[in-house]
Each structure stands twice: as C-alpha cells, then as structure tokens.
Amino acid sequence: MKKTDITPGRVILHLFLAFYAIVQIFPLYWLFTFSLKDNNEIFGGNIVGLPKNWRFENYYNAFFQADVIKYSRNSVIVTLATILITIILAAASAYAIERMKWKASEGVMKFILLGMMVPIHAALLPLFIVLSRLHILNSFWALIIPYVAFGLPMAVYLFTSFLASIPRELEEAGAIDGCNIYQIFFIVIAPLIKPAIATVSIFTFISSWNELMFAVTFISKADYKTLTVGIMSMVGAYTTKWGDIGAGLMIATIPTIIIYLFLSRQVQKSLVAGAVKG
Amino acid sequence: MEKILSDKKAIFLFVFPTLLVLTIFVAVPIIISGYYSLLDWDGLGKGTFIGIKNYTDLVKDERFINSLINSILYAALSLFIQLPFSLLLAILVSNVKRGEKFYSAAYFVPVIVSSVVIGYLWQKIYNGDYGLLNSALRSLGFEGRDWLGQENTALIAAFIPNLWQYVGYHMLIMHAGIKSISQDVIEAARIDGASPSMIATRITIPLLKPILEVCVTLSLIGALKIFDLIYVLTGGGPFYVTEVPTIFMYKHIFDAMHYGYGSAVSIFIILECLAFTFLLRIIFRRREEDR
Numbered sequence A: 001m002k003k004t005d006i007t008p009g010r011v012i013l014h015l016f017l018a019f020y021a022i023v024q025i026f027p028l029y030w031l032f033t034f035s036l037k038d039n040n041e042i043f044g045g046n047i048v049g050l051p052k053n054w055r056f057e058n059y060y061n062a063f064f065q066a067d068v069i070k071y072s073r074n075s076v077i078v079t080l081a082t083i084l085i086t087i088i089l090a091a092a093s094a095y096a097i098e099r100m101k102w103k104a105s106e107g108v109m110k111f112i113l114l115g116m117m118v119p120i121h122a123a124l125l126p127l128f129i130v131l132s133r134l135h136i137l138n139s140f141w142a143l144i145i146p147y148v149a150f151g152l153p154m155a156v157y158l159f160t161s162f163l164a165s166i167p168r169e170l171e172e173a174g175a176i177d178g179c180n181i182y183q184i185f186f187i188v189i190a191p192l193i194k195p196a197i198a199t200v201s202i203f204t205f206i207s208s209w210n211e212l213m214f215a216v217t218f219i220s221k222a223d224y225k226t227l228t229v230g231i232m233s234m235v236g237a238y239t240t241k242w243g244d245i246g247a248g249l250m251i252a253t254i255p256t257i258i259i260y261l262f263l264s265r266q267v268q269k270s271l272v273a274g275a276v277k278g
Numbered sequence B: 001m002e003k004i005l006s007d008k009k010a011i012f013l014f015v016f017p018t019l020l021v022l023t024i025f026v027a028v029p030i031i032i033s034g035y036y037s038l039l040d041w042d043g044l045g046k047g048t049f050i051g052i053k054n055y056t057d058l059v060k061d062e063r064f065i066n067s068l069i070n071s072i073l074y075a076a077l078s079l080f081i082q083l084p085f086s087l088l089l090a091i092l093v094s095n096v097k098r099g100e101k102f103y104s105a106a107y108f109v110p111v112i113v114s115s116v117v118i119g120y121l122w123q124k125i126y127n128g129d130y131g132l133l134n135s136a137l138r139s140l141g142f143e144g145r146d147w148l149g150q151e152n153t154a155l156i157a158a159f160i161p162n163l164w165q166y167v168g169y170h171m172l173i174m175h176a177g178i179k180s181i182s183q184d185v186i187e188a189a190r191i192d193g194a195s196p197s198m199i200a201t202r203i204t205i206p207l208l209k210p211i212l213e214v215c216v217t218l219s220l221i222g223a224l225k226i227f228d229l230i231y232v233l234t235g236g237g238p239f240y241v242t243e244v245p246t247i248f249m250y251k252h253i254f255d256a257m258h259y260g261y262g263s264a265v266s267i268f269i270i271l272e273c274l275a276f277t278f279l280l281r282i283i284f285r286r287r288e289e290d291r
Helices: A008-034 A039-045 A057-065 A068-099 A105-117 A120-133 A141-164 A169-176 A181-192 A194-210 A213-218 A227-237 A242-262 A264-275 B008-036 B053-060 B062-095 B100-112 B115-126 B132-139 B151-179 B183-191 B196-207 B209-225 B228-233 B245-255 B259-290
Strands: none
Touching: A008 A242, A008 B062, A008 B100, A008 B115, A008 B151, A039 A242, A057 A068, A057 A242, A068 A105, A068 A141, A068 A181, A068 A194, A068 A227, A068 A242, A068 B008, A105 A141, A105 B008, A105 B259, A120 A141, A120 A213, A120 B008, A120 B245, A120 B259, A141 A194, A141 A213, A141 B008, A169 A181, A181 A194, A181 B008, A194 A242, A194 A264, A213 A227, A213 B228, A227 A242, A227 B115, A242 A264, A242 B100, A242 B115, A264 B100, A264 B151, B008 B259, B053 B062, B053 B259, B062 B100, B062 B151, B062 B196, B062 B209, B062 B245, B100 B151, B115 B132, B115 B151, B115 B228, B151 B209, B151 B228, B183 B196, B196 B209, B209 B259, B228 B245, B245 B259
C-alpha cells in the first residue's frame, strides 16, 4: 500500500471534496438557521450566521397554529401502515415465489416486476376515479393502498433475492420437527430475513414519507393531509413569515435526518439496492 | 418438505393479496388510462369516443412539444453534467484514505429530503428580494434578479435543484461499483507505474461500465418523469416555460378537466419510458458485442 504522506495533491483533493460537501449541506444548514430567526435577521441583519436569539417559538407556531402536528401524525400513520402491509405482502409472496413449488411462479414474478416499469403518473387519473368510486378519497387508505401497490414490486424483488441467498437447511429442519408451512414462514423464515426487512422498511419509509403527487391529488381535507401536502398549504397561508415556514420544513425533515444519522450506511444501501436491480 | 412446499392453499394465501393489489391498483388503471386516452371527456357524464385524435392533437400542440423539449434538455443536463460530475466525485472519494465514508454520507443527504422541502428551500434561495443567492450576489457587487420568475432564467433555475439533489445518489452507486473492482488489478497497474488518472480512465471507468449503464438509464428515465420539484418551484410557469410533460398532464387533467387529453399524455409518458429503456438496452448490448 502507498504511504499516506501529506502531499499538496492530497490537500487539494480534500479541499475540493470538503468544498463540495458544503455545497450539498449548506442549503439545509441555511434552512436550519432561518427556521430559528425572525424576518429582520433573515432579510439582512444576519443572513447566514447562527440565530442571534434562537426563536423556538417558530416551531411552536408551526406545530400548533399551522397544524403541522396533525400533518405529522397523519404522515406517521400512513407511512407505518404502508411499511407494515408492504412487508407482510411482499415477504409472503417472495417466499412462495422463491421457495415453493408451483408452475406459474416464474410468470407471476415477471408480472410483479413489470410493475416497476410503470410510472406512477400514468395511473394517477384512473386511480383517482377508482378511489372515488370506492369512496375512500380523503382517507388514509387513499394513500396507503397506492403506496403499497407501487412499492410492492421493488419489495418483492428485494425479498426474493435475499431469500435466494440463504440456505434451506433451517426450513428443512423445521419441517422435520413438524412445522407446517405457516410456522416455517413466521417462525423460521421471518427472523432470517430481518436484514431484508430493514432494507425494505427504509426504502418504503423514505418514499412514502416524501411522496407528493398522490398525496396532493387524493387528499384535499386538512384532517388527512400528510406532511408534504400540509406543508404546501402552510406555505400558501404563511407566505410572509419565513421563520415559521422554515420551522415547518424542518419538522418534515427531522425524522428522516435522525434515521439517516443513526443508520447512514443502511439508508444508503437501501436506496441504492432499490436502484441497482439489474 | 416437498409436500409442505407444494401446499396449494398456502401458495394462494401468500401470493393472491399481492396480485390482487397490483392488478386492481396498477395494471387495471394503466389499461383504463389507455381507454380514456381515446375519449373526449371532461370527467362529467360519458365521454365521446374519438379514436386517436388526442394523440394527433398532442403532437401538434406547441405547449406539449415545448414541455417535451424541456424534459429532454433536463435529460441532457443530467447525462452530460450531473453524471460525469458524480463519476468524478466517486473516483476522487474512492482515492482518499480518510473521510471516504464522511464524504459519501454528506453528498447523499439531499437525496433523503422530501422534494417539497427541497423545493421551498430553493424558492427561498432564489427569492428575488431576500434570497440567499441574491444576497450573495449583491454583497459581491452584482445585481440580483427574480430567478424563477423571469422567463430567461426560470427553466435552468428550476433544473438546478433537481441536478443538485441527486448528485450524491449517482455518486454513491458509482462509488459502490468502484469499491467492488478488485484492488489487485489497480495495485498491479500502480506498480507498473500508472498514474491515478490513467488508472481512472483505463481501468476504473471501463470496469465500471455496467454501473454507468444503470446510472444512465436511471437518470434518463428519471428525467422523463420529473415532476415534484418543478411542481413546487414553478408549477410550470411563468408562461409555461418550465413545463415538463408530467406537469402538462397534471394541469390538463386536474385543472382543465381534459381527462381524455391528459390520459393521452400519460400513455405517451409510459411509451416514452419503455422506448428509451429498450433503446438503451440495445445500445449497451451492441457496444458489448463490438469488443
């Protein structure tokens, strides 16, 4: 291996990489600072520095006056339900496709994977009409069902490839001990596929927490708005108070940032695994 | 074991819910979209069947053509600026011994942030009166302007946050690819006296080709479907200059109630994505055979 001497080349390389790290982070840092300032500071007194007095009341206003607390709760409900349903459906289907013996399994897998090719925009209007006929527009289901439907192909794909990589001995041992298929799936397999469950959870969390197009189309009642849409109506109503808007944007972002801080490798892997599906 | 694994009832229970959800909420809607695209329909009452008139109108619609050109321009920016830059970052980051993880983690941060947040944040950055960009320009003695509001700058200003947000994403994919290249090959070249730039151009990049293909496909298809950030930043304005096909579709369906015409756009987007995916596959495969 080469020695790691400090050479001018290395210093320049690090300076460049660090500079670009600032380019990627700085807008978010700026958001953080102005979420704690008043307009006087943001508009000239102190544009990029840390706040002179930290106005936590911006967060209080966003949370309680601008209903962000309700939007957050809605986002949590929709996201958790989406993750849970996606995992159960996808893991079960992946198990049946990868391990069980039936003729149509390959064809079914192809059909499921085809779902990955479909841009969500193409289904927007028919989904809108279907959901309104089912009388579930303006309910959590109006988001949960489409999110699950469009998340399933990727989740099934990730579960099948993970299952293919684990040996069959444990399942066989389970069968010899007299487990039936459901016991094998829930008692033997479920703990084994935890890493894949983590990947799918993170992937699903990021995409449904941040989703905009369905949320803006299928939800118009404030009671069911998720954070992305809620923030849009909040920005419309609070155009002049940058600090409060900043606080709202921060509240929408903090959960993902916290997860990222603790699980950065895992989050990176999950999102890239979704991309490099071959 | 064999018997347990061919339990028909269990297979049905495991697979049927997924298939049902996918059929009702993905497959059938696409087919319905295809049908709507043949109608003249405002959403009320019954539509009139007009064959492919929506499509023939579409290719003559200047506003649509403009939106299409915008998305192709974005694809070009992504292919020729964003991807090469991501590749440069990936190669440089894989060359540092300390801070490799820190840099990739930092570049990736915008990827996980909601487009709505990114959109409003950049709206504030671009703001004509108090925006970060104009404040910086004024302190350097330049004049500020309303970047998103003026026709000559709006399009590029709306594209930059998109490009910025996903640099780290492509960089990470490429970086993972570089890390999977055998260190022996690179070490051998180094012993033979190859410079870092020679290693990059002669070894790393050629071996990275499959990953680069993934990135090219992702960025191209992503460009054709670009929606969120434009919707938040400009909504397609001023005077349609920042419109892309998805925004054009959205406005026709939900603002103007042109259900048939809008559906034709959505079918066009699907076909466009399929065509490009297919085309890229052919191009990449042919290249491989040439070797």
